[in-house]
Amino acid sequence: xxxxxxxxxxxxxxxxxxxxxxxxxxxxxxxxxxxxxxxxxxxxxxxxxxxxxxxxxxxxxxxxxxxxxxxxxxxxxxxxxxxxxxxxxxxxxxxxxxxxxxxxxxxxxxxxxxxxxxxxxxxxxxxxxxxxxxxxxxxxxxxxxxxxxxxxxxxxxxxxxxxxxxxx
Amino acid sequence: xxxxxxxxxxxxxxxxxxxxxxxxxxxxxxxxxxxxxxxxxxxxxxxxxxxxxxxxxxxxxxxxxxxxxxxxxxxxxxxxxxxxxxxxxxxxxxxxxxxxxxxxxxxxxxxxxxxxxxxxxxxxxxxxxxxxxxxxxxxxxxxxxxxxxxxxxxxxxxxxxxxxxxxxxxxxxxxxxxxxxxxxxxxxxxxxxxxxxxxxxxxxxxxxxxxxxxxxxxxxxxxxxxxxxxxxxxxxxxxxxxxxxxxxxxxxxxxxxxxxxxxxxxxxxxxxxxxxxxxxxxxxxxxxxxxxxxxxxxxxxxxxxxxxxxxxxxxxxxxxxxxxxxxxxxxxxxxxxxxxxxxxxxxxxxxxxxxxxxxxxxxxxxxxxxxxxxxxxxxxxxxxxxxxxxxxxxxxxxxxxxxxxxxxxxxxxxxxxxxxxxxxxxxxxxxxxxxxxxxxxxxxxxxxxxxxxxxxxxxxxxxxxxxxxxxxxxxxxxxxxxxxxxxxxxxxxxxxxxxxxxxxxxxxxxxxxxxxxxxxxxxxxxxxxxxxxxxxxxxxxxxxxxxxxxxxxxxxxxxxxxxxxxxxxxxxxxxxxxxxxxxxxxxxxxxxxxxxxxxxxxxxxxxxxxxxxxxxxxxxxxxxxxxxxxxxxxxxxxxxx
Numbered sequence: 164x165x166x167x168x169x170x171x172x173x174x175x176x177x178x179x180x181x182x183x184x185x186x187x188x189x190x191x192x193x194x195x196x197x198x199x200x201x202x203x204x205x206x207x208x209x210x211x212x213x214x215x216x217x218x219x220x221x222x223x224x225x226x227x228x229x230x231x232x233x234x235x236x237x238x239x240x241x242x243x244x245x246x247x248x249x250x251x252x253x254x255x256x257x258x259x260x261x262x263x264x265x266x267x268x269x270x271x272x273x274x275x276x277x278x279x280x281x282x283x284x285x286x287x288x289x290x291x292x293x294x295x296x297x298x299x300x301x302x303x304x305x306x307x308x309x310x311x312x313x314x315x316x317x318x319x320x321x322x323x324x325x326x327x328x329x330x331x
Numbered sequence: 332x333x334x335x336x337x338x339x340x341x342x343x344x345x346x347x348x349x350x351x352x353x354x355x356x357x358x359x360x361x362x363x364x365x366x367x368x369x370x371x372x373x374x375x376x377x378x379x380x381x382x383x384x385x386x387x388x389x390x391x392x393x394x395x396x397x398x399x400x401x402x403x404x405x406x407x408x409x410x411x412x413x414x415x416x417x418x419x420x421x422x423x424x425x426x427x428x429x430x431x432x433x434x435x436x437x438x439x440x441x442x443x444x445x446x447x448x449x450x451x452x453x454x455x456x457x458x459x460x461x462x463x464x465x466x467x468x469x470x471x472x473x474x475x476x477x478x479x480x481x482x483x484x485x486x487x488x489x490x491x492x493x494x495x496x497x498x499x500x501x502x503x504x505x506x507x508x509x510x511x512x513x514x515x516x517x518x519x520x521x522x523x524x525x526x527x528x529x530x531x532x533x534x535x536x537x538x539x540x541x542x543x544x545x546x547x548x549x550x551x552x553x554x555x556x557x558x559x560x561x562x563x564x565x566x567x568x569x570x571x572x573x574x575x576x577x578x579x580x581x582x583x584x585x586x587x588x589x590x591x592x593x594x595x596x597x598x599x600x601x602x603x604x605x606x607x608x609x610x611x612x613x614x615x616x617x618x619x620x621x622x623x624x625x626x627x628x629x630x631x632x633x634x635x636x637x638x639x640x641x642x643x644x645x646x647x648x649x650x651x652x653x654x655x656x657x658x659x660x661x662x663x664x665x666x667x668x669x670x671x672x673x674x675x676x677x678x679x680x681x682x683x684x685x686x687x688x689x690x691x692x693x694x695x696x697x698x699x700x701x702x703x704x705x706x707x708x709x710x711x712x713x714x715x716x717x718x719x720x721x722x723x724x725x726x727x728x729x730x731x732x733x734x735x736x737x738x739x740x741x742x743x744x745x746x747x748x749x750x751x752x753x754x755x756x757x758x759x760x761x762x763x764x765x766x767x768x769x770x771x772x773x774x775x776x777x778x779x780x781x782x783x784x785x786x787x788x789x790x791x792x793x794x795x796x797x798x799x800x801x802x803x804x805x806x807x808x809x810x811x812x813x814x815x816x817x818x819x820x821x822x823x824x825x826x827x828x829x830x831x832x833x834x835x836x837x838x839x840x841x842x843x844x845x846x847x848x849x850x851x852x853x854x855x856x857x858x859x860x861x862x863x864x865x866x867x868x869x870x871x872x873x874x875x876x877x878x879x880x881x882x883x884x885x886x887x888x889x890x891x892x893x894x895x896x897x898x899x900x901x902x903x904x905x906x907x908x909x910x911x912x913x914x915x916x917x918x919x920x921x922x923x924x925x926x927x928x929x930x931x932x933x934x935x936x937x938x939x940x941x942x943x944x945x946x947x948x949x950x951x952x953x954x955x956x957x958x959x960x961x962x963x964x965x966x967x968x969x970x971x972x
Contacts, residue, residue, distance in 0.1 A: 171943050188552045192722050193942035196812040200712050201873035203924045206931035215753040222748060324655055328648060
């Protein structure tokens with residue numbers, strides 16, 4: 164499934180998310196099951212499958228990791244996590260340190276420190292996203308290591324916000 | 332009033348919206364474009380969600396049932412919503428302990444709670460159905476003929492609780508058009524009022540449940556961004572906290588000394604005091620003490636606030652998580668909507684104000700707002716309102732997952748996924764010649780499957796014997812617009828497509844529902860057959876109308892031969908309606924359905940092209956022959972933990 168095609172959008176990483184969301188909304192307006200109440204069964208089934216497809220496409224495109232994977236797929240590049248197993252050792256090292264720092268804030272219940280760590284990582288996420296845009300406009304193959312970094316960053320941020328919940 | 336035959340089948344059926352609440356339930360409808368609640372003779376729209384089972388089998392619902400509660404605490408069921416879709420062994424089941432729960436015989440039996448009232452045994456679905464029946468009757472008093480119904484559920488209700496609610500609707504003889512999340516309903520009631528765009532939080536603290544929902548309103552599309560809450564937190568907990576203070580004052584510190592009557596008395600006093608403290612600063616309560624004396628307890632607003640604060644604060648983490656899931660800060664919100672009777676409490680209002688940094692909206696009665704929104708949605712679904720203007724895009728409230736090796740729950744659809752949603756997962760066999768495969772579907776956010784809610788456990792059988800790891804089992808999950816899960820599975824490697832349809836249940840299967848329906852009807856099978864025929868007719872009429880409208884709008888998408896076939900099938904369906912039999916109608920409907928299938932695909936393509944503003948029409952147009960049902964359209968799940 165090509166999510167760009169389903170939403171009739173130009174396949175690019177720096178997608179205009181507002182425009183994509185608008186498209187999702189307009190298609191939902193046409194395809195949502197609520198629009199097919201009282202219609203024959205086959206029509207309802209067809210509309211349901213299209214509505215699911217449209218929702219799934221938007222879910223894929225709004226998430227930068229899944230969006231990058233979809234783009235790589237379009238270029239015939241295997242984007243599975245196993246394919247980027249040859250992760251940069253330097254990056255691995257750095258991420259391990261970051262996660263240790265996270266574990267420390269958990270132990271010390273240090274909320275301000277946690278927020279600092281998250282803020283730094285969010286800045287980094289912004290830089291990684293820029294780098295991904297450049298990679299895709301230049302040579303999609305070069306996007307693979309950047310995508311690996313984005314995965315680490317996103318996972319860190321997820322864990323950090325879960326931890327923030329715990330500490331609050 | 333009694334001389335008039337209230338139900339009039341010849342009157343045009345009007346859709347209704349129902350807020351089936353823990354403490355009170357309300358039914359509403361739309362008249363002249365405005366939603367309105369059905370009120371009782373005192374002008375109060377609230378029907379207490381209390382059901383009394385009388386000595387001679389009579390069933391009393393509402394205020395009169397409350398009056399009977401002090402003397403018959405075990406035969407009067409209140410707050411049944413707390414038990415809906417829950418198992419007999421769930422921890423929360425034991426909390427409201429005044430009922431006579433029937434011990435379950437085995438594991439299957441334990442999936443549903445049973446309570447003994449008088450000489451019969453009832454389950455929460457049946458008790459809920461009594462409330463719905465009463466609401467339907469009240470609505471018929473005003474509308475004469477009630478059409479389909481939209482019933483609201485807390486956004487946080489899991490699949491089992493939703494399914495149980497829908498079954499209760501069926502049991503009450505209602506055609507359930509849609510289950511609607513309460514906060515979404517509230518937003519709908521507000522949205523039509525102001526027609527504003529923006530992002531809103533709906534803070535819903537009712538009698539027994541708490542919900543927080545963040546949603547965005549854009550040009551009539553309500554898109555839920557995130558939702559969360561606690562399905563066992565609400566005003567009842569405040570009553571219990573106060574009642575326990577009162578019971579101590581009365582000299583009943585030891586729980587074993589408390590009779591159901593005494594507990595009920597303290598709970599009633601607690602509730603009344605809570606209500607009084609909304610407007611007053613001090614309330615004096617008089618209660619009988621142990622030994623016959625009277626105690627007087629003075630409650631100040633401050634003492635009350637201090638007592639309930641721990642309960643109110645429990646809503647905080649869910650609010651923060653919902654904001655985070657929506658990737659929003661409180662400042663980004665355009666408004667906060669209050670829902671539920673407990674939001675009348677000044678301490679709750681100031682908590683909300685502090686939490687979100689803005690004064691909450693409250694110009695629609697927080698008790699009525701959900702029912703009013705449900706009525707609006709019912710009207711839209713019945714095609715009476717201006718359906719082009721408003722659409723709800725709701726989300727899955729809790730992640731869906733499957734148990735993998737080691738008992739870990741692997742998420743297949745994360746919470747806050749827009750519904751309808753679907754996902755596919757491929758499994759393989761782990762032993763040579765393995766012919767069966769067990770799949771366990773769970774719902775919840777916890778890491779281990781055993782900590783999540785178990786929705787369905789089923790075995791795929793008939794896998795052809797082959798070495799381990801060769802068979803490919805493809806399981807398709809889809810969640811419909813009611814938030815209900817459907818699962819199907821097939822073995823694809825060998826080309827043998829074995830399709831299994833699994834509908835997760837909360838413990839009552841289709842036969843049991845049928846039996847309850849038969850019990851509920853005075854003349855059993857005869858009535859059931861008549862009802863099926865009536866339902867089939869209504870369905871056929873609708874399809875006829877939809878097809879005719881389709882011919883007017885998109886008749887040009889049919890060639891001459893197809894057009895003629897459709898017309899013939901329409902005539903045949905009309906003719907079948909004249910006979911008093913279900914089967915001919917069913918087959919005529921199926922025939923028309925088959926003939927219009929290809930056309931439906933073309934119409935959908937046209938609708939899509941129109942929706943995206945005429946761009947890429949040729950690209951969008953897909954061959955109808957390739958449309959192979961839901962499965963064909965689902966993308967392979969690529970996300971891995």
